[in-house]
Amino acid sequence: MLEELASTFPILTCILFLPVIGGVVLWLFDDEDMVRTSALTIALLELALSVFVLLRFIPESAAMQFSEHVPWIPALGVSYHLAVDGISVLFVGLTAFLAVLIIIYSWDTVRHQVKLYMMALLALETTTMGVFLSIDLILFFVFWELMLIPSYFLIKLWGGGAERHYAALKFVLYTLLGSVFMLVGIALLDINYHQWATLRHIEPTYSFDLLELLSVPIPLSKQILIFWLLFLGFAFKAPVFPFHTWLPDALLEGPIGMAVVLAGLKLGTFGFIRFSIPLLPDASKSQTVVTVIMTLGLAAILYGAIMALIQQDFRRLLAFSSISHLGFVVIGLFALNYQGLQGSLLTMINLGFSTAGLFFIAGFLYSRQQNTQLSSFGGMAKQTPLLASFFLFIGLASIGLPGTNGFVGEFLILLGTLKANWLYGGIAVTGVIFGAAYFLWYYERSMLGPLGKAVKESISDLHPREVLIAAALSVMILWIGLYPAPFLRMMNGSVQALVDRLERGTVASVESDQPVRVD
Template identity: 40%
Template sequence: MVDVLNPVFMEASFPVITTSIILPLIAALIVLVSPEKLAKPVSIIFSGIVFLITTYMLFAYDPSGYKIQFYEKYEWIPALGVNYEVGVDALSLTMVWLTGLAFFISFIWSVNIKKRIKEYFIAFLVLEAACIGVFVAWDLVWFYIFWEAMLIPMFLIIGIWGYAERIYAATKFFIYTFFGSLFLLIGVIGMYIYQFFNYDVLSTSYFDLVKINLPYNLELIFFLLLALGFAIKVPMWPFHTWLPAAHVQAPTAGSVILAAVLLKMGTYGFVRFSLPWFPEASKYFAPVLFALGVIAIIYTAMMAIAQTHIKRIIAYSSVSHMGFVTIGTFALNMEGINGSIITMISHGFTSAALFLAAGYIYERIHSYELKDLGGLARFMPVFATLFMISAMASAGLPGLSGFVGEFLCLLGTFKVSILTAVLAGLSLIVGAGYTLWLYHKTMFKESLLSAERIEKWEKLKDMNTTELLSFVPLVIMMFVLGIYPTWWIKLIENTSAAILSKFVGM
C-alpha cells in the first residue's frame, strides 16, 4: 500500500530539476547583457529546452508505487534543518510539465511585443523559474522562497505591460496574494516550532513535517492559516475579486500564465499540504469547502453571463472551474483527487487557449467588448474552428479534456454529498450556456456586422504560423486528454492514493 509517510526516493543521475530552474535564470542574464534583438530568440530557445526537459521527465517517470523521482538534496543551513530538496511525484510532475508548456507557448506568442522588450522577457523568465520551483520544492523554506519570488515578476508584467487600469489591477493582485502569503508563512513557522518543542527535531523538510501528529484544535488552526494562503491564490470565493481585474488588465501572455499556472498553485497547495498534514481538519472543514466551491461555481457562472468583456468572462469561468477542483479535493476519495488533478491539467490547456483567442481578437479588432465583435467566423475560419474546440473543451464536451476531470470530481463528490454534486452538476448547464453565448457573440452574430465593418474586416488575416504554433499544441492536448484519459489517471493514481493514505480508516 502506498503511504505519504514512506515514499521511495529515487535520486537523479543528472540534476534535471535544478537545470530546469536555472536555465530560465541563465537566459534572463543573457537577455540582460545582450542586444535587444536577441531577447526573443534567446527566451524562446531556453524556454523550449525547459519544456523538452519537463516532457522527458513526464515520460521517464515511473508511476508504480509512491516515489519521489529525479530527487536532489543538498545541505544549505544544517543548523536550522534547512536543505535544498527538490523532486517530483506525479502531482508535481504534471504541474511542472504544464508550466513548461504554458511558458513556451507564451514566449512564442510574445514575438510581437514592442514595449521594453528586454525587461518583458526577463520578467517572464524569472517567473518561469519561480513557478517550477514552487512545484518541485520539498523543503518549506525553498517552497516559500519560490512562492514569493513569483509575485514580483507577475506584478511587473501586469503593471508595466498591461492596459489602462494596470496599476490598480497589479496593486490589487500584489496586496491580495502577499496578504495570503503571510498566513501561509505563519502556519509553516508554527509547524516548525511545534516540531522542535514536541519532537526535538529541527527540519523544514515536507517529509518530516508530514509525520507530525497535531492536537485536534491546533490542527484546525494550522489548517485555516494555510487554507487562507491557498484560497486567495486559487482564488476561492469570496477572495476572487483580484482575478478578473488582473486578467482584464494583464497582457495576453500574462493572462495565459496567470490562468494556466499561477491559479494551480493554490489548488496544488490544498492537495499537497492541507490533506496529508491536516487530515482531521480537512474532514472537519470539508462541508465548508464544499459550500465555498459550489458558491464559486454557481456565482461566478452567473457573473460571467453578465459580462461584456471577453477576458472578464474567461476570468470568471476560471474561478468556476477552480470550484470543481475544490469540491473534488475535499471529497477526500480517489475519484475526487484524480478529478481535481485532471481538471487542473485540463484547465491549463483550455484557459490558456481561450486567453490566446482573446488576444488574437484584440490584435485584429483592438477591442475586447462583445458589442464591437460578431461574425468573425466569416473572415477567420481557421481561428473560429480552433476557438470552438477550446470553448467546447472548457464547457466539458465529452471527448475533450474538460469532461474527464469534472466528471470525476462530480463522481467523487456524489459519494459523500449528493446535494453538492447535484448543484455543481446543474451549474455545468450554466457554464456551457455562457461559453456558447460567448462563442456565438464573437464568431456568429452577424447582425452586428455593418456594411462598413464588413468592408473593413474583409482585410483581416486568419492565423499566421506563429499564432498556430502557440495555439495548436493546446488543442491537440485537449483531444489527447479527452480521448485517452487512462494514461493520465494511471500516472497520478498512486500519488493520489498516497495523499489520501492518512484518511484510511478515519
C-alpha cells in the same frame, strides 16, 4: 512514509534555474530578434528537460522521484529539497509547455522593452517551477513570494488596460496578505515538529521538510488552526470565492502572457493537494472544514458561472469562468476520495490547456480589434474561419464536452463528489449547464450571425504562429480527452497514497510505523 528516489544527475535543479540563468544571458543581446530567438530556445530546452523527466518518471508510484537534498540553513532545519511525485510532475511539463507558447505568442504582440519582458517571463517560469518542485516548505514559500516580483512588473509595464497600475498593486498586496497567514501556519508546523523531535531526541530538532513533517502526529485542534492559516494563503492565490476580486482586474489589465500563467497554472489549489491535505488529514476531513469549503466551492461554481453569463468583456468572462472552474477543483479535492482527488488534479492540468487556451484566443481577438469587448465583434466566423473554429473547439473543451480533456476531469470530480455527498454533487452538476450557457451565448454573439459593425473589413485570419499555438493546445486537449490513461497513471500512485493518508490520519500513521506486538 513516502519513499524517496534520489537522482544521480541534478535534473530538477537544471529545470529550476535554466530559465532565470537564460534570462540573465539575454541581457547580453541588443538585437530584439536575437532576444526573442534566445528566449524561445531557452524555453524549448526547458520543455525538453521537462519532457525527459515525464518520460523517466515511474508511473503508478507514490515515491518522491528525482530527489535532491542539500542542507541550506541547518540550524533552522531549512533545506534545498527538490523532488517530483504524481501530484507535481505534470505541472512541471505544463509550465514548460505554456512558457513556450507564451513566448511564441509574444513574438510580435510585445513591441516595447522586449528584452526586459522576456527576462521577466523567464524569471516567472523559474519561480513557478520552484513552487512545483520544492518539498521544503521554506523553499516553497521563497518561490511563492518571489513569483510576485516578475508578475508585478509584467502587469504594470506590459498591461494593456488603463488601470494596470492599480491591478498590479492589488494583485501583489492581496497575495502577500494571504501568504503572511500561510507563513504563520508553516511556522506552527515547524514548532509542532520541534516539540515532537525534542521529546524523542531526534536530530535535527527543526525541520520544514514535507517528508519529515508528514512523519509526526499533530493534535486535531492545532491541525485545524494550521489548516485555516494555510487555507488563507492558498485561497487568496487560487482564488477561491470570495477572495477573488483581484483576478478579473489582473486578467483584464495585464498582458495576455500573464493572464495565461494566472489562469492556466492553478497554484492555489495545487497548494491544497500538495501541503494542506496530506499534512493535515484529520483537519481536512473534519465536519466544519468540509462543510465550509464545500459551500465556498459550490458558491464559486454558481456565482462564477452566473457572473460569466452577463459579462460583456471576454477576458472578464474568462476570469469568472476560471473562478467557476476552480470551484469544481475545490469540491473535487474536498470530496476526499480517490475519484475526486484524481479529477481535481487532472482538471487543474486541463485548465492549463483549455482556460489558458481561451486566453490565447482572447489575445488573438485583442490583437485584431484592440479590445475584447463584445461590441467589437459579431459574425467573425465568416471573416476568420480558423480563429472561429479553434475558438469553438477550445471552448467546448472548457465546457467539458465528451472527447475533450475537460470531460474526463469534470466527470471524475462529479463522480467523487456524488460519492461523498449527493447533495453537493447535485448542486455542482447545475454548474455544467451554466458553463455551456455562458460560453455558447458569448460565442454565438461574437462569431456567428451578421458581421458586426465594428469589425474591420480588412480583418485577417490566424497567421502561422497563432495556428501553431492553437494547434498545440488542441492536440493536448484531444490527447487527454481521448486517451487520458498515461496522465492518470502518473498521478495514481500519489493519489492512492493521499487517500490512505486521509484514512489513517497523522497519529495512526505514526503508530503503524512501529512494530505491532502479537501475543
